[in-house]
Amino acid sequence: xxxxxxxxxxxxxxxxxxxxxxxxxxxxxxxxxxxxxxxxxxxxxxxxxxxxxxxxxxxxxxxxxxxxxxxxxxxxxxxxxxxxxxxxxxxxxxxxxxxxxxxxxxxxxxxxxxxxxxxxxxxxxxxxxxxxxxxxxxxxxxxxxxxxxxxxxxxxxxxxxxxxxxxxxxxxxxxxxxxxxxxxxxxxxxxxxxxxxxxxxxxxxxxxxxxxxxxxxxxxxxxxxxxxxxxxxxxxxxx
Amino acid sequence: xxxxxxxxxxxxxxxxxxxxxxxxxxxxxxxxxxxxxxxxxxxxxxxxxxxxxxxxxxxxxxxxxxxxxxxxxxxxxxxxxxxxxxxxxxxxxxxxxxxxxxxxxxxxxxxxxxxxxxxxxxxxxxxxxxxxxxxxxxxxxxxxxxxxxxxxxxxxxxxxxxxxxxxxxxxxxxxxxxxxxxxxxxxxxxxxxxxxxxxxxxxxxxxxxxxxxxxxxxxxxxxxxxxxxxxxxxxxxxxxxxxxxxxxxxxxxxxxxxxxxxxxxxxxxxxxxxxxxxxxxxxxxxxxxxxxxxxxxxxxxxxxxxxxxxxxxxxxxxxxxxxxxxxxxxxxxxxxxxxxxxxxxxxxxxxxxxxxxxxxxxxxxxxxxxxxxxxx
Numbered sequence: 148x149x150x151x152x153x154x155x156x157x158x159x160x161x162x163x164x165x166x167x168x169x170x171x172x173x174x175x176x177x178x179x180x181x182x183x184x185x186x187x188x189x190x191x192x193x194x195x196x197x198x199x200x201x202x203x204x205x206x207x208x209x210x211x212x213x214x215x216x217x218x219x220x221x222x223x224x225x226x227x228x229x230x231x232x233x234x235x236x237x238x239x240x241x242x243x244x245x246x247x248x249x250x251x252x253x254x255x256x257x258x259x260x261x262x263x264x265x266x267x268x269x270x271x272x273x274x275x276x277x278x279x280x281x282x283x284x285x286x287x288x289x290x291x292x293x294x295x296x297x298x299x300x301x302x303x304x305x306x307x308x309x310x311x312x313x314x315x316x317x318x319x320x321x322x323x324x325x326x327x328x329x330x331x332x333x334x335x336x337x338x339x340x341x342x343x344x345x346x347x348x349x350x351x352x353x354x355x356x357x358x359x360x361x362x363x364x365x366x367x368x369x370x371x372x373x374x375x376x377x378x379x380x381x382x383x384x385x386x
Numbered sequence: 387x388x389x390x391x392x393x394x395x396x397x398x399x400x401x402x403x404x405x406x407x408x409x410x411x412x413x414x415x416x417x418x419x420x421x422x423x424x425x426x427x428x429x430x431x432x433x434x435x436x437x438x439x440x441x442x443x444x445x446x447x448x449x450x451x452x453x454x455x456x457x458x459x460x461x462x463x464x465x466x467x468x469x470x471x472x473x474x475x476x477x478x479x480x481x482x483x484x485x486x487x488x489x490x491x492x493x494x495x496x497x498x499x500x501x502x503x504x505x506x507x508x509x510x511x512x513x514x515x516x517x518x519x520x521x522x523x524x525x526x527x528x529x530x531x532x533x534x535x536x537x538x539x540x541x542x543x544x545x546x547x548x549x550x551x552x553x554x555x556x557x558x559x560x561x562x563x564x565x566x567x568x569x570x571x572x573x574x575x576x577x578x579x580x581x582x583x584x585x586x587x588x589x590x591x592x593x594x595x596x597x598x599x600x601x602x603x604x605x606x607x608x609x610x611x612x613x614x615x616x617x618x619x620x621x622x623x624x625x626x627x628x629x630x631x632x633x634x635x636x637x638x639x640x641x642x643x644x645x646x647x648x649x650x651x652x653x654x655x656x657x658x659x660x661x662x663x664x665x666x667x668x669x670x671x672x673x674x675x676x677x678x679x680x681x682x683x684x685x686x687x688x689x690x691x692x693x694x695x696x697x698x699x700x701x702x703x704x705x706x707x708x709x710x711x712x713x714x715x716x717x718x719x720x721x722x723x724x725x726x727x728x729x730x731x732x733x734x735x736x737x738x739x740x741x742x743x744x745x746x747x748x749x750x751x752x753x754x755x756x757x758x759x760x761x762x
Contacts, residue, residue, distance in 0.1 A: 200761045209677050209757040230681060237679015244760050248674035252397020253390065261390065265679045270389055321761045353761075 155182035156317065156349045157206055161215035164201055175201045177372035188340065188350040190360060193369035199353045200321060202369065206351060207240060207319045208232045220316055237265050241310030245322035247302045249294040255281060255305045256290040262313040280308040283342055300331035307338055320352040324359055336362040387680070391688035395695060398664060405660045405696045412653025413704020413737060416646050418711055420729045423642035425722025430632040431625035432563040437506035440603045442624045443593040443610055446617035450631035451624060452567065454479050456588035457616065464614045465593045470606045474595040475500035478579040484572065485548040492535050494570045496549065498579025506594055507573065514543050514558030519575055525554040528562040531570035549582040566632065650736055658744040661693060665748035669755065676757035686749045697741035701734060
């Protein structure tokens, strides 16, 4: 089980990010220090506009930071050139989005195969692996369906399969339950916890949905660009 | 990633069809108008090409083949005396009015060929024998003359009409390239042509010549010019001179050029706009691909592949439709329509320019795209 004594997979120090210029400049992240450990699921929670998504983008290396450092799996992500960072993301990260962001023209299996195709795996092999992953998320009988013919919950399952198909070391989830109703949101979180978690992977989930707080190992509370507190979740048998 | 790009393109059927229709229309317009334009240019020099002789000699100030400037009869011998000239024969060409037995008048172009060789005669004869031109009052007409002067019921072998009150009897019907002015052409011998036309001090229109074997026609025309002071052109030079004159002195170039440009602009506008919309609507998906590790260069290749794929499909359809139009409308040479490979290559280049421009607008948008858009 995860403990803060393990080496951090993600290490953020003094992260500052502002948007705008001059009088309209807004500092969204005001010196974030955060460690995320292998094998844990960390929830980033807080009020809207508190900087959760900005921090998530920065941790994923898709948003440049103004100050500070972010290391991911021992790589100084914030200092890598954009091209190398893009490549690093493709090799080590998986993404689950609020709006799924599935390609509507592709079947479920093809959508799941996208990260493998980005890594230049052959299409046949990529789709084969994608089908196996879809079976793991309970959509083995929907591999040839187009996203528009599937429910929101099923689409998010496809997105989870897509995020996990290349065995990422860091799984980034942005409000994964926001577009789903309560029961479906619970199921998705159960799936992320069941399929997404692994000893050599850390999962970061941005959410403001208090109903899923209990799925995390730790919760980081973000308020006005700063981390207020980080709490461990007591779980039956582990508390 | 190419597979994904193509699936994205074909998946958005409405936009794909809009792009395809826009590019097809543009290509069809450009090819159709370009082919008609080129057909007209071919027609404009048909007076040169129909006679099929290597060298034309005439007044040095001549502007184009149908603007005859008579020269002295002695020019034939002067040309013959130029070293390198294999043979030289006279040609009469002038406008005259024909009066049919039904009382109708038609303006015609009378072409007088040297009687012993009939050099400059039409290459193909549909009915009769061209050699019968040597018979008394004999003339040969082409298929366009038959059409213009009343059809095969009125003009056929044996038909007699008057040229300047003198009898002319049709002995053969030839097949020729239609002319730009579409004035009926009547062939006869040089000597008889001079009998048909009113007396003038100078009656020789052209000297037709050929260079000796092994000598380039250009070299011999230069010699003829230098030694006789006359204007001498290879048939190719004379044809182009005529084309240039038509372009300069009629509105054809501007007219067709405007339509072709319009096709280009319409194609570019539709393609660029639709492509840009396609990109903007898929921005989140492209952002997701970028977040998942797709480089901007790969996205650019995907966009270019999409653009060129739909472009080439539009090119094929557009060229196909234009060719079908040409086949249906220009059958039998009634409409000027000449689709050359050079035109098709030019149109392909224009298409690639349209597609590249359209794709570049989208690529610039994607290059500036922050993948963080997917988290908003």
